[in-house]
Structures are given as structure tokens and as C-alpha cells.
Amino acid sequence: MSLDTDYDNDNIFAKIIRGDMNCVKLYETDDILAFMDVFPQSEGHCLVIHKHAKATSLFDISPDDLSALAQAVQKVAKAVKEALAPDGVRIAQFNGAPAGQTVYHLHFHIIPVFEGKRLDDHARGGPAEAAALEPAAKKIRDKI
Template sequence: MSLTGAYDPANIFARILKGEIPAVKVWEDDDVLAFMDVFPQSEGHVLVISKTSRARNLLEVEPEVLATLAAATQRTARAVAKALSPEGFSIMQFNGEAGGQTVFHLHFHIIPRWADRPLKGHGHAPMADADVLRSLAERIAAALD
């Protein structure tokens, strides 16, 4: 998919927001959902999405929604750092298929990093065990400010 086009209301994140597909939630409010990536590139990989916008990418998002997502990403990253004590973390956001985007609903990745643990490829990591994801989500949620 290119950088332009119509929003697909059947994309996996839209379906998660509608309750059609389960997700391991870290936290949510009226505007944002933070949940565990089921194909994590690293232990504790969290996704942050808007619950109110139908933006497919950074070019389409409303400025006020982007500000809300940025604050939510920062809040979640702080909790990930506190809960998991990584040596660093990456914040990733992909735009368009050529840019690495695989789900066309704007989202931010928070990926904890350790020097001695290789990062799994985006879109190529194996599916994680749901119990492991739930445990990590609970630890991260407990560390939220």
C-alpha cells in the first residue's frame, strides 16, 4: 500500500478496537490503546494506537491526535523502562509498505533493547505465547505513572 488511499475499517487494529480480535492490553483510555505486539521484536514490545483517528500514517493524522499519541508513547515507554530495565529502547513508526508499514492504522512501536539480545526483524518475529505477553503487560501496567 502506498502513502495514499482509503482507510480499511477491517484492518487488524480496527478489529481489535471493535473487540472482534483479542489483544493483550497494557492500558487504555478514551483516546489511546497500548497493547503487546503478538509478533514482538524484543521482550516487552508494545504498540500504541489512536482509538479516535482513522489515519493510516503520519501524513494523515490530525495534529491533536498526534500530540496525544506522542504523550501516550512517552508514558508507555517510561513504564516499559521502569518495569523491564532495558539498556535502551527504540521508538518506531513506519509509513507506507515501502517504508516497512504492515498495518495501515497509524501506530507507534516501543521496543526495549539489550546489547546482548538481537532484535528480531519487523514483521518476521515468531508469534509470542499469550501467557508471556499477559505477564509482561501486567508488569508494564504496574509501572505506569
């Protein structure tokens, strides 16, 4: 997929927004949704998306929607930092397949990094069960 890919209303995040697929929610407003990544690279790896912007990449979103999204990323990242006490926090956003994008709905990854612990490969093996993600999710929700 290129940087000029049209928005697909059936992408996995669109399905989550519509309620057609489940997720482990962390934070939600009228415009924003944050939830646990089912292919976590570390404990607490989560995603933040805009619910209404039909943006496949950073290049497709309005400045106002991007501002709301960035503010939500900061809010959730602060909660991750407080809840899990990582040694660092990686904020990642990919645009286009060559850059590593696999879901064509603009999203930000918040990945806690713990010294001495290697990050897992993304999407390696099967998805995590909701029950396995819930302990970290509860800690993060409690700090939002």
C-alpha cells in the same frame, strides 16, 4: 500500499478497537490503546494507537490527535523503561509499505533493547500466545 492508502475499517487494529480481536492490553483511555505486539522483536515490544483517528499514516492524523498519541507513547515508553530496565528503547513508526508499514492504522512501536541481545525479526514465525506476553505486560501495566 502507498502513502495515500484509504483507511480500511477492517484492519487488524480496527478489529482490536472494536473488540473483534483480542490483544494483551497495557493502557487504555477513551482515545488511546496500548497493547503488546504479537510479533515481538524483544521482551516488552508494544504498540500504541489512537482509537478514533482514521489515520493510515503520520500524514493523515490531526495535530491534536497526534499530540495525544505522542503523549501516550511517552507514558508507555517510560513504563517499559521502569518495568524492564532495558539498555535502550527504540520508538519506531513506519509510513507506507516501502518504509516497512504492514498495518495501515497509524501506530508506534516501543521496542526495548537489551545489550548483547539481538532484536528478533518482526513477524517471523507465528504470533506469540497471550500467555507468553503476559509476564512482561504485567510488569509494564504495574508501572503505568
